[in-house]
Amino acid sequence: MSTVVEPPYTPSAPARRESALRALLRNRSGLIGTVLTVLVIATAVAGSVGALPYDPDTQDVAAALQSPSGAHWFGTDQFGRDVFSRVASGLGSSLLVAGVSVALSGSLGVVLGILAGYYGGLLDRVIGVLTNVLFAFPSLLLALTLASTLDRSWRTVALAIAVVYLPIFVRVARGPVLTLRSADYVTAANAIGQRRLATLFTHVLPNMRGIVLVQVTLTLSWAVLTEASLSFLGFGTPPPAASLGVMVYDARTLSSIAPWLLAGPGIALIVFVIGLNMFGAGLRDVVDPRAGGRR
Template sequence: MTAALVTTAVRSSGQLIVRRLWTDRSGRIGCVLVGLVLLVGLAAAFGLLPYDPIAQSAARLRPPSAAHWFGTDQFGRDIAARTFGGIFASLRVSVLAVAIAAVVGGFLGILAGFAGGLLDAIIGRLTDILFAFPAILLALALVAALGHGWTNTAIAISVVYVPIFVRVARGPVLAVRESDYVQAARALGFSPARILFRHILPNVSAPLGVQTALALSWGILTESALSFLGLGAQPPDPSLGLMVNDARNLLTEAWWTLAFPAAAIVVAVVGLNLLADGLRGASR
């Protein structure tokens, strides 16, 4: 019976957050933009685009038209197909990187806050060491050490974001573990596992959810930056950062080669940030 009541309470809380998110202007706009990004990314992933993102043709540097919505690049490749393919590539790297960082960082943060003492000090010092390195330089060094490939890029980005999730998870745990209901649960002889899953984790899930949305936007920016510098996706694979890099010398004669991939980055990042703002307000 108790388990059923807990399940019902969690479901009701989730429905309330979704309802608040949709009534919030920022959250609603963020949901629409993120949904659009996911839609075109999935279309590229399942090969539903009218053109092959890497197929070259004689139609070089054609402006946007009915045949090529975003125009073509210097190799005759359809920019719309490459932009949508680049969105999928960025999402793939960002989702994997954030998933790894959230699991590892969230676990370490909860463990440090709940256990305290020497373990908390060790995890805190390791986190401080990672924070001492500039994020993009640490990602560059890790990618250079691991080698090219989207999985290695995701791993490098996840290492950069692990300390952020440690801090986000540790703070609420420190506040909750000294609360009256947690102290009462300890006095009643509840096991640490029960206290952790029943009382600690529900208070950590909301800030971790907000941080996940923010980290996804940062992940897209970081993946695009690494690709721009030549350490992410490699030609001829579609990548937003690569497309921006290739279009630098074509801006005066073919503005569309830069405008659309850059706009895709902006839409994805703004949408995820607005979604994070909406989640922050809905979870209060």
């Protein structure tokens, strides 16, 4: 993916942000992705603050395995718990884990990628070797190994997922820096004696924020799927917290008589992943309009 490199200083930043937002909403993928993502995040926030029609952990055996209705939008499970409330609560847990993991991997990965690309030499080779080692392992297997060897908690799961996606951000950040470090304004900043670290964070980093932001949206959707996969295998967010992966696992044996148990968490995952990917595609078109023709 290529980016259009602009000078670090633009006099009308508020106008640029406003036009970028309008361009995103005029983009079909961006608009649909924004709507779906906001819808899922709003549901997750409602689940996190308890603004739900039912308590996700309250059992009512008399109402077990009820099909979807006006009272229970996604039906009830084998313990009489409202499936929609549990899906909303599970989305909140998944977004918390995925958000923390992407924040860790993104911040550290971008810093390492910038340092490797800008300084080069031994530092670049060392970071490159570590990145290649992490890339050598299948992502889910690496996350499963890390999550199973540490104490089981949502923080452990977030840390394991962060390690998995760290090398992606290193690669994403390093590539543009190789071009930006020879730009005229970077050369001028070095010539007047500006500190290298100051040059990196005032001239180089602002010119790659678009590609990093697009990668964040894509990685967030992957992180949600990874968290759900770990929970499905029994190494994700521990109970009693609701988890989409655990809900899918529990629904396997009852899917023939209560298919809504599988449909609820499945639809939530599908909508969120599609929404984030469409949002990322629209954002990429805004950041680099030429990318739309190369998709």
